[in-house]
Amino acid sequence: MATGIENYKDFFRTAFGNEPFGYQEQLAKADEDFSSLLNAPTGAGKTNAVLGAWLWRRMKNPSSVGRRLIYCLPMRTLVEQTCSVADLAIEKIENQYPQLKDRFSVQTLYGGDVSDDWDVFPEREQIIIGTQDLLLSRALNRGYAMNRFRWAFHFGLFNNDCLWVFDEVQLFGDGLATTAQLAAMREKFTTFGAVKSLWMSATLDKDWLRTIDFDAKVDNLKSLELSEKDYENPQLKKRLNAVKVLRKAAIECRLPKGLADFVFQRHERGTQTLIVVNTVQRAQEVYAEIEKNYSEAKKQAQKSAAPTLFDSENQTPEIHLLHSRFRPAERKEWQKIFNEKIDESGAGRIIVATQVIEAGVDISAKLLLT
Template sequence: MLEAGTGLDQGNQVGCVYCPPAGLRGLDQFEHRTQRGGPTAGALGTRAPKARRRFAGAGRFTVRAQRARGPGTSSVARCGAPHRPHKAPPGVAERYLRTRRAVAWCRSCQAAAGRRHARERLAAEGLPELLRVPTGAGKTAAGVLPWLWRRLEHPDAQVRATEARWLVFVLPLRSLVEQTAAVVREWIAKAGLAGAVGVHVFMGGVDRDDDAWRMDPSRTAVFIGTQDMLLSRLLMRGYGESRAQWPVSFGLLHSGVQFVFDETQLMGPGLPTSAQLQGLREQLVTGVPSRSIWMSATLAPQEVCTPDHREVRGVVELGEDDRVGGLAVRLNAVRQVERVEVPEPAAVYPAGVAQVLVTRHVPGTRTIAVFNTVERAVAVQAALAKLVRRGGPELVLLHSRFRPPERENLMDELRGPLSAAGQIVVSTQVLEAGVDLSSRVLFTEAALFSSVVQRAGRCNRAAPSTCSTPSPASTRPPRK
């Protein structure tokens, strides 16, 4: 059981001087257009553990390798071979970051400072192959906005010309595709680029206008889809596509593309498949180079090493100066963990878990329970319905078997304000990744470590909590 505690006090800070040098001023203007309405907390930026504090360039990111290296270097993580450092390219980012150290920050600027530092670095140097940051740190924005700025807004025409024309965002779950597509469309619309950048969704049951991107492959575009739909096209066996079109999609998607693989802990065999395909593109040399970035809170470099993709160039984590403002509060939020004893026989397990959830629920807050199967989630929801009286907390059941309109209505309920009685959400792994939802108490069944880390990220996510005694809880699945 996870329960939220208090976070880090930001203190009172006044005054703001925010004027980047000309080299990156275009990036700030671009981000202002894409996120008009002011910065928000919860984007990239936090301090790496003390043992990992090695910095590249100005030191905004930690770039890890297994041997020490000097300043101004980044790492190449090699599978089964020594790690070899290579020089990080100098650029305007370092001068910009040194300038920023001398200025005073107001609270609103500080809240998003980590996000700005991260995206400035990625925009100046390009996306790495592995971005490993904690859950809730804004990986989606880090995977899209730097590429979009380098492709359309970078002051150097050569950078714009050599940047990949397409961004292909690969996700393991339908719910993540819908959420990511909505966010990317909003960013592009606010930036005034709706006519210049196409957005195409690849997901079963969703109509696609394939001619729109096949007939004009030079147009800048973002593709967002589930891994089955996109990886099948990379293997020349496109799902839902006629055989005559297989080689067309295969050729276009393997040339001049920036791939982004997010929430890799849920990809299963798709993860080594994506790495092997990247290695083959490099070994066989495609018409225009393509690159890949894998993003996760728990991914190790060796997990994307394959016979033809033997090294990971650039493992980017968060640097010391990225832990600022609202994100620092979120990442330093207190969570108390405890094990909960419930009846193990399958016949009485749902009622036992439901009793625990009702007892531990705090009125006016959200409680989340995550189960490993849809069947157990449905059974616990039914048991809760018998225990919760009229006027009690709202009950919401969420899993992958809902139809899109029903799932959209449920997500709207989750995003809405909480009642005085609060809300109890019963879910499966669809809440593990990409859903910006916070709870006061979180219950989870025992699961893989990577899954537990993702689920714990939904407890006290909007820190600091107003409650003083926090906790996540876990239990073993029932015996049959």
């Protein structure tokens, strides 16, 4: 299908707001085989690389990738984040290139949010983003969260004419071996249309994919990494070489009150502070103590005649609590917190969380306590 769009750099810039790095361009080359392994550092733009490459190849050489991009992730927070990136990219592309209006769509499959009726249009080009439990179970003909009489329908859709992308594979557990076995079975029994698999991570080891049926193929997998030119890119160089000072926290931080006091003293205006703890109860206690500290400080400031931090409005930082016991409607607001830029002239933001802040979540902090 002719689109009149000829420059990948312009296309990528429209979708994601920046020039593609060299490896991102390499992945999108429509006349070359699609890579099977992508090993790139955190913050190097792996998600954008895959989304941009699939969209571009579907326009320039559809047979090089399937008509469905199945983006498989280990955790639901990563699904929400990736879905936001994909939705925004397609919206920008459609605004810039009206000829692509309604050509691509984004669907989600994870606990509590399963897109309905997307499978009524198997001929459409779709980005399906979900957690490994819902996606891999469909590829195994045992689809979770769906009527068993539709299992075979999804079994066909998820094993034919698609590109499987497995992100943050170090978190997959037993699911990783399943992905390799499925890839081997598809090659052995053949499929309708192109079916390729891409495994990617910042800590990828191809030996993780050595299963009984896939072992012989591992050494021949096409791999893509950042080039020397990529590492010299000013934007990427700044990100990868950022100085991160590590210090052991005071023993008082073992208690919620001590940790809250430490944060109260060290949090800087106009920045984000992130506290990650290992239980919901501890997160709740630390959050309550931090709120108490700022509430008492504000009261003291109102009584004092001397100028203080709290003289003007909105000088108390935003304080957020994130853990697994929140309801789905409340969890949807988390992505807004992750995406919203900090007002550098304001008081900043403090986030207290459990491990719902997972590897791969796109979030930065000036001060991190864990």
